[in-house]
Amino acid sequence: MKIVDGMRWGETELLKKEIENARFDADLLLAEVLKVTRDRLYLDWDRNLSEQENEQFRAFIQRRASNMPLQYILKRQxxxxxxxxxxxxxxxxxxxxxxxxxxxxxxxxxxxxxxxxxxxxxxxxxxxxxxxxxxxxxxxxxxxxxxxxxxxxxxxxxxxxxxxxxxxxxxxxxxxxxxxxxxxxxxxxxxxxxxxxxxxxxxxxxxxxxxxxxxxxxxxxxxxxxxxxxxxxxxxxxxxxxxxxxxxxxxxxxxxxxxxxxxxxxxxxxxxxxxxxxxxx
Missing domain, CATH: 3.40.50.150 (Vaccinia Virus protein VP39)
Structure with missing residues (x-):
C-alpha cells in the first residue's frame, strides 16, 4: 500500500464510523507511524509502506474508529x-x-x-x-x-x-x-x-x-x-x-x-x- 492509498483507506474507514475530520485524523495517524509531518505525506505520496508501517497504521485507524480520542493515540496534546x-x-x-x-x-x-x-x-x-x-x-x-x-x-x-x-x-x-x-x-x-x-x-x-x-x-x-x-x-x-x-x-x-x-x-x-x-x- 502506498502512502496515498493509506490516506484514502484511513479516511474511508473513519467515515464509515462517522468520525469527524476523518481525513485530517487519518493523515495525522499515518504521519505518526512514519514519524514525519503531515505535509510530508503529500510530497512522498507514492512511497510504499512497509509491512510493519501498514500494520501499525491499520491498528491506529481501528482504535480511532472505536472513538478513541486522537490525542490518546498520538499521546500528545x-x-x-x-x-x-x-x-x-x-x-x-x-x-x-x-x-x-x-x-x-x-x-x-x-x-x-x-x-x-x-x-x-x-x-x-x-x-x-x-x-x-x-x-x-x-x-x-x-x-x-x-x-x-x-x-x-x-x-x-x-x-x-x-x-x-x-x-x-x-x-x-x-x-x-x-x-x-x-x-x-x-x-x-x-x-x-x-x-x-x-x-x-x-x-x-x-x-x-x-x-x-x-x-x-x-x-x-x-x-x-x-x-x-x-x-x-x-x-x-x-x-x-x-x-x-x-x-x-x-x-x-x-x-x-x-x-x-x-x-x-x-x-x-x-x-x-x-x-x-x-x-x-
Missing part, C-alpha cells in the same frame, strides 16, 4: 504553545482552558509594580495532566506552583510533563482542598469536574474514553463549586483570588454561590463568546 503527554489516565486539555491561564497572566502583570515579577503562591486544584500548573510555571517562572489531584495516576502524568517541559511544580495527592489546608495562597485556580450526571450521558462517545471523575460534578454539575465557595476563604491571603473554569451555562449559578459568601465575581468569555472563566475575590 498542544496547550498554551506547549506539547503535553496525555493518555487514558488524564483529561485531554482543551483550548477553552487556555483562557484561564491567559487571564491569570493578565491579572498578575497588572498587579506587578514597575514590571518586576513578584513571587506568587498558586494552587491548582484537579490538576490532571498538569496543563494549568505547568503553563503558569513556564510563563511565570517565579511563581510557586502546587498541583493537586485525587488521582495518583494523573499526578504521575503531570510529573512526567513537568520534567519534559522543565517546569518547577510541586505535586500533592489529595481530595480537592484537603491537601492545602492551613496555608494561604495568592491564587487558587481550578478546572474542576462540572458536567451534570444527565449531561454526561449525552456526551460525544470520545468522552467516555476519558476519566469519568474528571467530568462528573454531581447531579447539577455544581458540587465542586459549592465546596470551593464554602471552604476557600481561610485558604486565601487578604488580596487572594480564585480563578475557575465553568460550563458555558453555569456562570449565574456559580457566581451566586460565591456572592452568598461575600465574594465579588467577574466572568470572562472564551473565544466563542461563551462564559468560561470566573474570577472571585
Amino acid at each position: 498542544e496547550f498554551m504553545g506547549l506539547s503535553f503527554y496525555v493518555d487514558e489516565r488524564v483529561l485531554i486539555p482543551r483550548a477553552d482552558s487556555e483562557i484561564l491561564v491567559e487571564k491569570w497572566l493578565d491579572l498578575v502583570r497588572q498587579e506587578n509594580d514597575e514590571g518586576q515579577d513578584r513571587v506568587i503562591k498558586v494552587a491548582d486544584l484537579c490538576t490532571g495532566s498538569g496543563a494549568l500548573a505547568i503553563s503558569i510555571a513556564h510563563y511565570y517562572p517565579v511563581a510557586e506552583v502546587v498541583g493537586i489531584d485525587l488521582s495518583l495516576d494523573a499526578l504521575e502524568v503531570a510529573r512526567q510533563n513537568a520534567e519534559r517541559l522543565g517546569a518547577i511544580v510541586q505535586w500533592r495527592q489529595g481530595d480537592f482542598v484537603d491537601s492545602i489546608r492551613g496555608e494561604c495562597w495568592d491564587y487558587i485556580i481550578t478546572n474542576p469536574p462540572y458536567v451534570s450526571t444527565e449531561d454526561y450521558q449525552k456526551c460525544a462517545p470520545e468522552i467516555f474514553h476519558e476519566p469519568a471523575m474528571a467530568f462528573l460534578g454531581g447531579s447539577d454539575g455544581l458540587d465542586f463549586y459549592r465546596r470551593l465557595a464554602e471552604e476557600i476563604r481561610p485558604l486565601l491571603k487578604p488580596q487572594g483570588k480564585v480563578l475557575m473554569e465553568i460550563g458555558w451555562d453555569q456562570a449565574e449559578a456559580v457566581c451566586s454561590l460565591f456572592h452568598l459568601k461575600g465574594f465579588k465575581t467577574q466572568v470572562f468569555p472564551d473565544l466563542a463568546g461563551r462564559d468560561r472563566v470566573i474570577l472571585a475575590r
